[in-house]
Amino acid sequence: MSNRTLPTTAQLLTPIVGGAAVLLLAVSLTGCAQLVNGLTHVHEESFPDYAAAADGWVGVEIPAWIPDDATGLHNYATEDETQSIIRIDSPSDPVDCEPGDRTTMPFETPDWVPSEALQKDDGSLLEDALHCGDYQVIPYADGWVGWFAAAEQGQTPS
Numbered sequence: 001m002s003n004r005t006l007p008t009t010a011q012l013l014t015p016i017v018g019g020a021a022v023l024l025l026a027v028s029l030t031g032c033a034q035l036v037n038g039l040t041h042v043h044e045e046s047f048p049d050y051a052a053a054a055d056g057w058v059g060v061e062i063p064a065w066i067p068d069d070a071t072g073l074h075n076y077a078t079e080d081e082t083q084s085i086i087r088i089d090s091p092s093d094p095v096d097c098e099p100g101d102r103t104t105m106p107f108e109t110p111d112w113v114p115s116e117a118l119q120k121d122d123g124s125l126l127e128d129a130l131h132c133g134d135y136q137v138i139p140y141a142d143g144w145v146g147w148f149a150a151a152e153q154g155q156t157p158s
Contacts, residue, residue, distance in 0.1 A: 041080075044110065047073040060157055065132030065146060067092035072143070076110045081157070082150035083107040086135075089143035097130035097137060104136060106147040113145050134158055 047053035053073040054062050059081045066073070070088040077084035085106040102125070109115045117140045118126055129136040134157040137146035148157045 042076060042078050042108075044076045045074070049073070063133070063135055063146065063148075063157065065094040065097055065130075065135055065137055066090075067095055070143070074110070074112050076108060077148075078107070080154070081148075082153075082155060083148065084157070085110065085113060085145065085147040087113050087140065087143065087145050089141070091142075094130055094132050094137050094144055094146070097132035099128060100131045102126050102129040102136060102138075104147070104149040106145075107149060113140070117141075117145055 043058055045053075045056065045058055047056060048071060050062075050066065050068045050070045050073070053066070053070070053075075057075065059077060059079075063086065066086070066088055067090045069092050070090040072087075072089040074087045075084060076086075083106075085108060105118065105125075106113070109118070117138070120126060126138060129138050131137075132146065135146040135148050137144050139145075150156070
């Protein structure tokens, strides 16, 4: 008779889980954001200036609050356009905005918008935002961060 024992479930699964973790790390480190974005049903675009953004904006029209001198535009949105976050650089104020209470938060904070952008110096969340049509907008670095969060299923920014 043999004294061999069968491997445990943990012994069988450890290489599989480890391999999956390595694969996930490799995908994230090799710039395969488009692959990951496709799996999570989001799209992401970057534009050098307003003209390029106005020509290439995906899903909906370029938001009206974005000033035409904006540069370094970034857009990250769900494929159904019910959630989005945008960052721009601009010395100008956003267009047609009114101050008000922050009532929503972005669904995501891509690496070009660290979560600290949404916090006050003491670490608490910002309480105020500009209301620019369907978007809420806050100052950040050399420009602005704006986001849209659907209030009802299927709503997109107008």
